[in-house]
Amino acid sequence: MESAVYNPGKLDRGLIMDPRTKLALLITVTTFALGGAGGRRCGMLVPVLCMVPFLLLLTAKRFKTAIIGIVLFWGSSMLLAFANAHDLRGLIYYIILGSCGVLGRFLPCIMMGRYLMESTTVSEFTAAMKKLHVSDNFIIPLSVMFRFFPTVVDEADSISCAMKMRGINIGGRHASKIIEYRMVPLMTCCVNIGEELSAAALTRGLGGEVKRTNICRIGFHLQDYAALLLCLVPWVLLIVDVVR
């Protein structure tokens, strides 16, 4: 008997990339876009790199997020260019510089991280880590974190619903305690769920001495090579720069 009423959608993740590629992209984007490494030589490449996460989000059919991101990113860069060109001074300039700078630098990195989290399944991630010869002591907590993240979001949603019903909001009488009211139940619930979760995982044999298998097949495809090549360029430029 199938419940025809509600059927969860098949996982549709669009373009599938190896988690290692995504990790390489994340590191490259953060180093060059956020860290500003490479200086002038990489200057031209940075906007290209910054567009990568948005493009990836588009392939994963997250159109709304991607488009908002693109508009914000280009909007802030243009505003900054405008401010520079017109030689603005004083407070306004600093506000523009501050907010646009932060937005332009952080947004691509956050989006890249988000894409990595959303498009990678736990087993793909573990498999990739295994192939990178990372120790189990590191992989298991990380994979738990992957699993736990959506749960925490769910719990936080329910709690904010409860707060709304009690009239606890920024304009309300209890505004000063708003963080406490959110954190206390969240922590209690997360601890409970975490405990149940570990009990369930242990009864299914996690932590045994045998070598764990992973049925998830990962590997590099055309899109991975293209992305890795893109990552390589700024690094090569950086190294050349340092050597000279």
Place this chain on the structure above:
Amino acid sequence: MIEFENVSFNYLRTEQASVRNINLKINKGETVLLCGESGCGKTTLIRMINGLIPHFYEGRMNGSVSVAGMDTTEAELYETAKVVGSVFQNPRSQFFCVDSTSELAFGPENMGLPEEEIRERIDTTVALMKIRSLMDRSIFEMSGGEKQRIACASVDTLNPEVCVLDEPSSNLSLEAIEDLKNTLLGWKQKGRTIVVAEHRLYWLKDICDRVICLKEGKIIFDMPMKEFRNLSEEELRRHGLRSINENLSMAPIETGKMNPETITFEKLFYNYRNCDALHIDRLEIPRNEVIAVVGSNGAGKSTFSKCICGLMRGFKGYAIIGKKKQKSRNLLKSSYMVMQDVNHQLFCETVMDEVTLGMDEENRQRVVEILDKLGLKELADRHPMSLSGGQKQRVAVASALLSDKDIILFDEPSSGLDFYNMERVAELIRSLRGQKTVFVVTHDPDLVRRCATVVLRLENGQVVNTNSSGEIKDYGREKEKCYSAAVRICGQP
């Protein structure tokens, strides 16, 4: 197969022993039901079989437990895991992966089986449990019933000799319980030894061969199911048990007159990503009565409740309460949901602070009155998180009463409760009748029959049946029977 020898156990930081001097032998291929009031030690026994006691939950343990010749107190958890598969109460917190296929592979992967064999095992399980349509999907987007089926399937891929289930039906609809029943029957046919701890007994009467009842950590009886089925209702009640021949009808209680005032909801529409989750043009319900909302998983009950409480973003409908039109924002102010996990809505350090949090003005006398009425007076200085589940529920109700809400909605208030606690919840809800409009979203026919005056049945986001108390529907059948339609298990006559 399973042998308890003189076993006693104290959880850490508790005075009272949760089980005392248990001697028990369960044979291979037997299906055993463990029952008894909440806190009688059922869960403790289950945890001893799967080794979580003493390896995960710490405490003082005496005696020995052996499963298939292995001492579970000595063996490491991953050794026990090869023999014992466990299904737990909460479907939300027992899957480890995000997608269903890796979840099924998780157990065998931990055992280090070769990839080919794992794939074969998954195929066998999928065929056996008929869950092909659930494969390769996100578990987060599944309904409770579907999650529980995945939990059973992921136990099945380990092919354990012993299966233990700890209140597996608590959060399930009647339809999903039927699925669970079929799964257990399949396991039984394979000759597995099954131990189920449960409060709702009706669905196990054709599955279990033996019933063990516990009270305060001791076995009070151990009899074959044949004998157990003949126990009278009074005897069951004495042990705090629910009926074995549970009446699945969801007819409302018989009451005198209904309140003639009404609340009208209009345009209860809501879509999730092109999927019509709720579609009710107009719904008129009597004010200050108890309205049960029933229906299978995914019928739109939770969307319905969120809309009524004004928690849905972009919800355009409104309610007319006493000639005043209340839009979503006002609904948020005039309604309150008692959530299934009450922990989400307790914020303060003492019960007193908690219940007065939403009050507009301090009114000491009224607070005391209401606390007294709900039996919370002595607990006023306790921390809400230190209370029992039922007490927490009462605190939430008290805060709703004190913040002058018109509508109180209970989301599955009786899930996982034994007979007495369920009765207490029903009593609490009944006591609200006449002062508040109460919605009860539930799967529990026992609860519906004890407190609801109107029963709404949702299906595919629409109200397909309404039954008010005292109203005789012209179905050409008895009134009682006509409404058992509400629970007729889908697809089965």
